[in-house]
Amino acid sequence: MTMDRHDHWIAGRAVSPHSGDYLPTLDPMTTRPWAEIARGDAEDIDRAVTAAQDAFPAWRATAPSRRAETLWKLGDLIAEHADELAQLESRDAGKVIREVRGQQVALRNWYHYYATLAHHMEGRHIPHDSRTLTAITVREPYGVIGVIPAFNSPMFLGAMGLAPALAAGNTVVVKPPEVNALSLRLLGQLAQQAGLPDGCLNIVHGYGHEAGDALVGHPLVRKVFFTGGPESAKAVTARAAAGLKPTVLELGGKSANIFFDDVDVEQVTNGVIAGIFAAAGQTCVAGSRLLVQHGVADELVKAIGERTRRIRLGDPTSPDTEMGPISQEKIHTGVAHRVAEAINDGAAVVAGGPDAPIPDAGWFYAPTVLDGVTNDMAVARNELFGPVLSVIRFQDEDEAIAIANDSDFGLAGGVWTNNLQRAHRVARQLEAGTVWVNTYRALHYGTPFGGTKTSGYGRENGLDGFAEFTQPKSIWFESSTEPMADPFTLR
Numbered sequence: 001m002t003m004d005r006h007d008h009w010i011a012g013r014a015v016s017p018h019s020g021d022y023l024p025t026l027d028p029m030t031t032r033p034w035a036e037i038a039r040g041d042a043e044d045i046d047r048a049v050t051a052a053q054d055a056f057p058a059w060r061a062t063a064p065s066r067r068a069e070t071l072w073k074l075g076d077l078i079a080e081h082a083d084e085l086a087q088l089e090s091r092d093a094g095k096v097i098r099e100v101r102g103q104q105v106a107l108r109n110w111y112h113y114y115a116t117l118a119h120h121m122e123g124r125h126i127p128h129d130s131r132t133l134t135a136i137t138v139r140e141p142y143g144v145i146g147v148i149p150a151f152n153s154p155m156f157l158g159a160m161g162l163a164p165a166l167a168a169g170n171t172v173v174v175k176p177p178e179v180n181a182l183s184l185r186l187l188g189q190l191a192q193q194a195g196l197p198d199g200c201l202n203i204v205h206g207y208g209h210e211a212g213d214a215l216v217g218h219p220l221v222r223k224v225f226f227t228g229g230p231e232s233a234k235a236v237t238a239r240a241a242a243g244l245k246p247t248v249l250e251l252g253g254k255s256a257n258i259f260f261d262d263v264d265v266e267q268v269t270n271g272v273i274a275g276i277f278a279a280a281g282q283t284c285v286a287g288s289r290l291l292v293q294h295g296v297a298d299e300l301v302k303a304i305g306e307r308t309r310r311i312r313l314g315d316p317t318s319p320d321t322e323m324g325p326i327s328q329e330k331i332h333t334g335v336a337h338r339v340a341e342a343i344n345d346g347a348a349v350v351a352g353g354p355d356a357p358i359p360d361a362g363w364f365y366a367p368t369v370l371d372g373v374t375n376d377m378a379v380a381r382n383e384l385f386g387p388v389l390s391v392i393r394f395q396d397e398d399e400a401i402a403i404a405n406d407s408d409f410g411l412a413g414g415v416w417t418n419n420l421q422r423a424h425r426v427a428r429q430l431e432a433g434t435v436w437v438n439t440y441r442a443l444h445y446g447t448p449f450g451g452t453k454t455s456g457y458g459r460e461n462g463l464d465g466f467a468e469f470t471q472p473k474s475i476w477f478e479s480s481t482e483p484m485a486d487p488f489t490l491r
Contacts, residue, residue: 285441301371413435
């Protein structure tokens, strides 16, 4: 069977790989290849980075209104092609079509928001004791930015880097994940249609240890934005440090979703489900640790188990499916191993587990609820990136906070309570970059997002995210015509 081949996008056109090699991209429903992507190497990266560097002076000098107009059009084009983009990501990674399509439509708002910020690269006037000295700051783009998004939502996660980068006047080279790469390849063409000058956005496919490493290490790349796991991030930051390059890292999580005993179980059950089983658990903010107070634990766990067993598994491109397959065999294998380990350690299967029914084909793992988990078990310490919920019971507020913070990760957390004072106290004490109260998995282009501890550093979205793509320059003016009084002292 002949499969479609997808080349790099460099300097405004499709470019075949320097090596001539292509990688298969697999359909998680069939576990078989359905397309091929170019296998990029250092030569391909160099070509893309050079194109971005060549395009940078003109794009930096482009009027903010023009940059804003281009990004606004790109947002509209992404929304217009939402169905096509969603089909690509759903088939490539197994995510349900309605969630992926919703992301593509929402990206219009992300690009429109950053289009408006192109007008807000504003500096400051710094007061000084001297009446003749004036100091101001201006904000300037870095130059070529390397963006490496994760496989679970490449268009969505990629936009958090490349949209503000372009708005600020930088140019970009994106290394898509080798799993789920095709939507970003289409983005290059849409950007050209929107009027983005050739070379401002370049897409180079390939493995992380080949194309990704070459991108991070390229001397003309000025800053790197990486989304992925902590182990991969260590390699990225080490490579970037060799070139003294700043990085922004959005990494994994083992988020605590905390339920106090004053909640209405019927009203909050879907909050648990949304936190862990949406996207088959393949989301960095997954509320994979359910911390529930003893007074409501039995009732809530029973309700969650019943709802979990009703989750509809199947073809992710079908509008009726609620959970598709896991995107990769290695993740599927890891999930199965961790569940078996947890059962051996004493956890009890409430729903799902290794013996639950699943579709005959595909990398499916049944949505699983494990009760009796303790926070020292491996299933509670490690990010599985799969549909497994670990139930940990607690007595009081102090214990809940202690358990939640006893983790190497610190990306997100949830607090469910009808007590407003408790909600404030707990939210402030959780070691996490985002805390949701009485909801979960809410994101907004204007609200900063990022992690603490091994969940990363730096911020995406909002004014904080935009600031990551510019750096301040201080400029001093002396208005006095008198000669400098003492050349050997600071002014």
